[in-house]
Amino acid sequence: MFALPALAQAAASALFTSEATSKWINLALGIVMGGIDVANKMAALNAQIKSFVDANREPTPAEWDAMAARDAVADAKIEGAAASL
Amino acid sequence: MRHLILAFVLPALFALAACADMNPVATAQTPEQKAFAAYGTFVVLKEEAADIAVAPGTPRAVVQAIATGNRVVTPLARTMVVAAREYVAAKAEIDALKKSGVPPPAEMVGQVGILLNRLLAAYAAAEPEIARFAATVKSVKGG
Numbered sequence: 666m667f668a669l670p671a672l673a674q675a676a677a678s679a680l681f682t683s684e685a686t687s688k689w690i691n692l693a694l695g696i697v698m699g700g701i702d703v704a705n706k707m708a709a710l711n712a713q714i715k716s717f718v719d720a721n722r723e724p725t726p727a728e729w730d731a732m733a734a735r736d737a738v739a740d741a742k743i744e745g746a747a748a749s750l
Numbered sequence: 751m752r753h754l755i756l757a758f759v760l761p762a763l764f765a766l767a768a769c770a771d772m773n774p775v776a777t778a779q780t781p782e783q784k785a786f787a788a789y790g791t792f793v794v795l796k797e798e799a800a801d802i803a804v805a806p807g808t809p810r811a812v813v814q815a816i817a818t819g820n821r822v823v824t825p826l827a828r829t830m831v832v833a834a835r836e837y838v839a840a841k842a843e844i845d846a847l848k849k850s851g852v853p854p855p856a857e858m859v860g861q862v863g864i865l866l867n868r869l870l871a872a873y874a875a876a877e878p879e880i881a882r883f884a885a886t887v888k889s890v891k892g893g
């Protein structure tokens with residue numbers, strides 16, 4: 666799923682030499698990849714929750730820890746970006 | 751050119767629409783599962799917001815809006831996580847006692863009730879702020 670936008674981006678870079686055109690294409694592709702990324706992550710989370718429901722179990726400490734680690738990484742990126750303004 | 755952009759933007763809009771239809775919190779059934787689903791949804795959105803914040807050329811106002819929203823919602827989300835984990839741990843102790851044939855002490859059962867109420871209160875406080883943060887991220891993405 667991720668290979669297609671990457672291939673399209675490479676093709677677009679080869680086909681279009683205008684800087685303005687390239688920026689538009691990169692912006693559009695960025696939106697595509699970001700949208701696909703969020704949709705994939707939400708689908709994975711939904712599948713994880715469904716597995717809890719199906720197995721009639723609660724999230725384990727390791728699963729909470731894994732989510733907290735992702736939270737911490739994203740937090741550092743946001744605070745780093747804000748600090749560099 | 752316009753057709754080319756549409757060809758790339760439309761799949762993104764469909765992906766975002768699919769994302770909006772998917773609701774892990776609605777899939778969850780127990781308070782712990784709902785807390786995990788709400789926290790996971792927040793983390794997915796926060797990862798997206800982080801990618802936007804660090805992308806070169808992102809306007810300062812957008813980075814500031816993301817950082818401000820993040821500072822409001824993160825403590826509430828983490829309080830909810832702590833409450834959920836404490837509740838899960840206390841409930842597991844009671845379940846272990848029951849499995850071994852030992853009736854759990856009344857005060858332990860009472861404590862689990864208190865922890866459940868704390869979890870529900872933390873969830874009620876975090877959930878609207880997570881929704882607000884989601885709206886911020888979506889507006890930044892133009893969706």
